[in-house]
Structure formats: C-alpha cells, structure tokens
Amino acid sequence: MGVLDRFRLTGKRLLVTGGSRGLGRAMALACADAGADIALVGRDPDALDRAAAEVRALGREAFAIAADVGDPAACEAACRRALDEFGPIDVLINNAGGRRVPTPTAEMPLETWRQLIDLNLTSVFVCTKLVGGAMVERGRGGRVINVASVNALVAGRGIGGRHYEAAKAAVVGFTRATAADWAAAGVTVNAILPGGFLTDPNRKWQQTHPAVIAEFERNIPMGRLGEPDEIGPLAVYLASDASRYMTGAALVIDGGYTLW
Numbered sequence: 001m002g003v004l005d006r007f008r009l010t011g012k013r014l015l016v017t018g019g020s021r022g023l024g025r026a027m028a029l030a031c032a033d034a035g036a037d038i039a040l041v042g043r044d045p046d047a048l049d050r051a052a053a054e055v056r057a058l059g060r061e062a063f064a065i066a067a068d069v070g071d072p073a074a075c076e077a078a079c080r081r082a083l084d085e086f087g088p089i090d091v092l093i094n095n096a097g098g099r100r101v102p103t104p105t106a107e108m109p110l111e112t113w114r115q116l117i118d119l120n121l122t123s124v125f126v127c128t129k130l131v132g133g134a135m136v137e138r139g140r141g142g143r144v145i146n147v148a149s150v151n152a153l154v155a156g157r158g159i160g161g162r163h164y165e166a167a168k169a170a171v172v173g174f175t176r177a178t179a180a181d182w183a184a185a186g187v188t189v190n191a192i193l194p195g196g197f198l199t200d201p202n203r204k205w206q207q208t209h210p211a212v213i214a215e216f217e218r219n220i221p222m223g224r225l226g227e228p229d230e231i232g233p234l235a236v237y238l239a240s241d242a243s244r245y246m247t248g249a250a251l252v253i254d255g256g257y258t259l260w
C-alpha cells in the first residue's frame with residue numbers, strides 16, 4: 001500500500017456534528033472527497049440540505065439529521081437515529097460548538113454557563129458515549145475527532161468567554177482520558193485545536209468588532225485567519241489509517257497564534 005492510500009476513506013461511514021457550515025462542512029467535504037459517506041448533524045435544515053448535496057456531488061452518500069446538539073436529549077436522539085438509519089459509524093467528528101459575546105465571569109448567569117457547557121462539552125460526551133461506544137462494542141476500531149480550540153490553552157482576548165475556554169479545555173481532557181480507555185480497542189481519540197478561522201462567527205466579529213479581529217490578526221505570526229478548507233486535510237489524516245498510531249493528541253492548527 002502506498003503512503004497516499006493510507007489516507008483513503010473508501011468504505012468508511014463518518015458522522016460530523018455541525019456539518020452544515022464552517023469547519024464542520026469543510027471537514028465533511030474533505031473526508032467525502034477522500035471516499036467517506038457522511039452523516040451531517042446541524043440545526044438548520046436548509047443549510048444541511050445544501051451540505052448534503054455537496055457531499056453527493058462528490059459521489060458519496062449523505063444523510064442529514066436536523067437536531068440541536070446543545071440539548072443533551074436531542075443530541076442523544078440524533079446519535080441513535082444515525083446509528084439506526086445510516087449504519088455503523090467508523091469516524092465521529094465532534095465539531096458542533098460555539099461561543100457568545102463574552103460576559104465577564106463576575107456577571108455571567110449560571111444559565112449562560114450551562115448552555116455553553118452543554119453545547120461545547122456535554123454534546124461531545126453524549127456523541128462519544130453513543131457513537132464511539134458503538135465502535136468499541138463492534139470491535140473493528142474507529143476514530144473520534146474532537147474539535148476543541150486554542151482557547152483550551154490560552155485565554156481569548158475580547159473573543160472567547162470563560163465558559164467557552166473551560167468547555168474547550170475539558171474537551172481536551174476528555175479526549176486524552178477516553179483515548180487511554182479505548183486504545184486497546186483500536187478506537188483512537190484525538191483533538192484538533194483550531195486558532196482563528198474565517199467562518200460565520202469570525203466574519204460577524206469582523207463586521208461588529210473590527211478592531212478586535214485586526215488585533216487578533218496582528219498576533220498571528222502568519223498574519224491572517226485560516227480558511228476553512230485548510231482544516232480539511234488534518235481531519236482526513238485523523239480519520240484515516242495514516243494516523244493509526246496517534247491517540248490522545250491535541251493538534252494545534254493556528255497559523256502560529258499560540259507561539260507568541
């Protein structure tokens with residue numbers, strides 16, 4: 001087998017949360033291009049249909065599930081539906097997540113804290129438990145890829161929010177511990193820690209808080225935010241046989257942001 005063949009995802013079934021837009025869509029399309037069939041979970045049925053059509057245009061099967069994964073019961077129902085109707089899943093990408101305009105900790109309502117923890121952390125637990133758990137039970141190995149953030153490592157300045165950073169740091173901790181549990185079963189669990197990428201939330205910040213984004217760009221050694229398609233090849237690597245000896249890793253992709 002040539003080295004590039006080890007990146008192929010032919011015959012793999014992949015589930016990505018938040019797959020209709022942004023980084024989730026970019027990773028879904030890269031993995032479909034590498035040969036995987038894709039189940040997409042997201043909130044917006046129209047955006048999901050558009051992303052599913054893009055997957056089909058690459059010659060792959062697409063299965064769309066509209067659900068709010070920030071609601072643990074809805075998240076669980078979406079995972080069960082994917083397992084029942086799409087079939088056994090080889091690769092899970094826990095990507096759905098998000099932040100709000102930051103509130104100082106001393107003023108943060110408990111409910112806001114809980115909402116962000118449920119969206120960014122509990123959804124990762126629920127999907128990993130059900131979909132990753134099914135991989136372990138099936139006994140053919142698998143891949144879990146958790147999208148955290150550089151804000152798991154460093155505080156956001158003017159962006160972020162301490163509920164967001166706490167949740168993303170916990171995603172990295174959960175990744176490492178689950179990787180240890182499931183290594184013997186051949187189910188690898190790794191985290192991607194993106195820096196700033198030009199997806200809808202950062203585009204909105206560019207419009208509403210241009211000085212914050214300009215300062216952010218000045219602090220990136222490469223001098224710019226990432227384009228969503230720059231994360232796709234990393235997802236293919238982690239989803240494929242190419243990464244089979246890597247587990248529990250937290251891979252930063254940030255144009256050098258965390259170097260300074």
Ligand SMILES: NC(=O)c1ccc[n+]([C@@H]2O[C@H](COP(=O)([O-])OP(=O)(O)OC[C@H]3O[C@@H](n4cnc5c(N)ncnc54)[C@H](O)[C@@H]3O)[C@@H](O)[C@H]2O)c1
Nearest residue numbers: 018020021022023042043068069070096097149196197199
């Ligand atoms: N863009 C960045 O700069 C950046 C940096 C670091 C980490 N991240 C992380 O990457 C992930 C994707 O971010 P993005 O920038 O692509 O965001 P985005 O808003 O462009 O896309 C988010 C996707 O997740 C889905 N989603 C959001 N909340 C959901 C919910 N409650 N239930 C179901 N689906 C939901 C949306 O429908 C959409 O498909 C998030 O976990 C985010 O925290 C992004």
Ligand SMILES: O=C(O)C(=O)C[C@H](O)[C@H](O)CO
Nearest residue numbers: 149151156157159160195196
């Ligand atoms: O996690 C996110 O959504 C980011 O955009 C990460 C950024 O690098 C961060 O907010 C800047 O501190």
